Amino acid sequence: MTRIETVRLRPVLDSRGNETVEADVLTESGGFGRAAAPSGASTGEYEAIELPVDEAIAAAREHAVPRLEGRTFAGDQREVDAALEAADGTDDFSEIGANAAVAISMAAAKAGADVLGAPLYQHLGGAFRGRNFPIPLGNVIGGGEHAQDATSIQEFLAAPVGAPSVRDAVFANAAVHERVGELLEERGEPAAKGDEGAWAPSIDDAEAFELMEEAVDDVADEFGFDIKFGLDMAAAERFEDGEYVFGEDVRSTEEQVGYVADLVDEYDLAYVEDPLDEDAYEAFAELTAQVGEQTLVCGDDLFVTNVDRLEEGIEVGAANSILIKPNQIGTLSDAFDAIELAVESSYTPVISHRSGETEDTTIAHLAVATGAPFIKTGTVGGERTAKLNELIRIADEARL
Numbered sequence: 001m002t003r004i005e006t007v008r009l010r011p012v013l014d015s016r017g018n019e020t021v022e023a024d025v026l027t028e029s030g031g032f033g034r035a036a037a038p039s040g041a042s043t044g045e046y047e048a049i050e051l052p053v054d055e056a057i058a059a060a061r062e063h064a065v066p067r068l069e070g071r072t073f074a075g076d077q078r079e080v081d082a083a084l085e086a087a088d089g090t091d092d093f094s095e096i097g098a099n100a101a102v103a104i105s106m107a108a109a110k111a112g113a114d115v116l117g118a119p120l121y122q123h124l125g126g127a128f129r130g131r132n133f134p135i136p137l138g139n140v141i142g143g144g145e146h147a148q149d150a151t152s153i154q155e156f157l158a159a160p161v162g163a164p165s166v167r168d169a170v171f172a173n174a175a176v177h178e179r180v181g182e183l184l185e186e187r188g189e190p191a192a193k194g195d196e197g198a199w200a201p202s203i204d205d206a207e208a209f210e211l212m213e214e215a216v217d218d219v220a221d222e223f224g225f226d227i228k229f230g231l232d233m234a235a236a237e238r239f240e241d242g243e244y245v246f247g248e249d250v251r252s253t254e255e256q257v258g259y260v261a262d263l264v265d266e267y268d269l270a271y272v273e274d275p276l277d278e279d280a281y282e283a284f285a286e287l288t289a290q291v292g293e294q295t296l297v298c299g300d301d302l303f304v305t306n307v308d309r310l311e312e313g314i315e316v317g318a319a320n321s322i323l324i325k326p327n328q329i330g331t332l333s334d335a336f337d338a339i340e341l342a343v344e345s346s347y348t349p350v351i352s353h354r355s356g357e358t359e360d361t362t363i364a365h366l367a368v369a370t371g372a373p374f375i376k377t378g379t380v381g382g383e384r385t386a387k388l389n390e391l392i393r394i395a396d397e398a399r400l
């Protein structure tokens with residue numbers, strides 16, 4: 001019996017040291033689920049609204065909890081998420097906060113899985129899931145909104161596309177991270193780490209490309225499989241008065257399309273996220289027409305896990321991939337809908353963490369549950385390895 005008996009909400013710490021919402025969901029039969037909301041720094045303009053934590057908790061207690069306790073079944077995710085939407089009454093969760101909504105949505109899913117005695121990925125994805133694992137894209141050099149005085153491009157991501165197992169991929173990414181650290185030391189470039197655990201050296205983007213190329217080649221030789229790399233350019237953060245401003249380089253839209261297409265060719269990039277502004281559907285489409293056969297052109301701030309925005313993109317051929325962040329849209333059901341529409345439309349879904357994270361592992365299960373080919377969840381740092389190690393455990397347990 002998965003009828004929800006109690007929903008508890010509390011502020012807890014996230015990896016940046018900020019408050020975030022944690023939810024506990026208990027069912028009448030003793031099922032239990034706990035989840036915490038992540039939080040972005042380079043947030044898209046069209047994301048669902050994250051409220052200050054105390055406001056989100058107060059509003060969710062007043063409006064959402066009474067619709068859930070004693071009335072909703074944790075095993076029926078659509079019903080839980082519909083109750084959250086009805087309690088909120090807006091189209092962007094500005095009443096109860098997407099942070100409260102997503103924490104409750106994920107905690108309910110875990111409580112449902114607990115009652116069934118099934119792993120979360122199986123509750124969400126069904127008995128036939130657990131055979132395909134996502135390739136982790138690992139942030140190893142970063143700057144942008146995630147670190148001061150570092151690269152202009154937000155993320156340089158290792159992409160171990162030839163890895164024979166998720167465990168090999170996870171360890172390869174960690175090795176690339178380590179190798180970049182060694183190369184920085186050899187060059188006398190002291191480097192702290194950014195919000196996601198990537199190295200955040202005070203170097204320009206061109207030098208970061210050199211380091212990535214050398215590091216992935218070295219680690220590919222050592223591990224014996226193909227490792228490429230990719231980028232999150234988070235270009236909406238760099239779009240000022242119609243121009244793209246990356247450090248000293250200022251480019252028109254046309255120049256930015258050409259620059260990114262050249263990067264894809266020169267470095268054989270596996271992945272390019274948000275290469276253009278969050279409203280630039282047509283420029284995205286132009287770039288995808290040029291390089292869409294060679295690489296994944298992924299919309300994060302462009303689509304914000306939102307089916308309506310994805311539909312607009314599909315119509316014009318804006319991309320061939322979508323980043324999926326459940327807190328951008330507020331519920332697991334809406335995230336699932338975006339993934340399903342993406343897959344139907346031959347867009348590759350990439351399940352993603354946020355720069356502010358907790359030890360929550362829901363996204364690892366979401367990736368396995370939906371058979372997503374990629375997950376972006378960092379390389380090192382406890383809140384990142386929580387997801388990576390969970391993937392390794394799922395791969396192990398799925399075969400017992």
Ligand SMILES: C=C(OP(=O)(O)O)C(=O)O
Nearest residue numbers: 040041042043353354355
């Ligand atoms: C993970 C990202 O960063 P944030 O959570 O700050 O949006 C991203 O932009 O893809």
Ligand SMILES: [Mg+2]
Nearest residue numbers: 232273274300
């Ligand atoms: Mg992004």
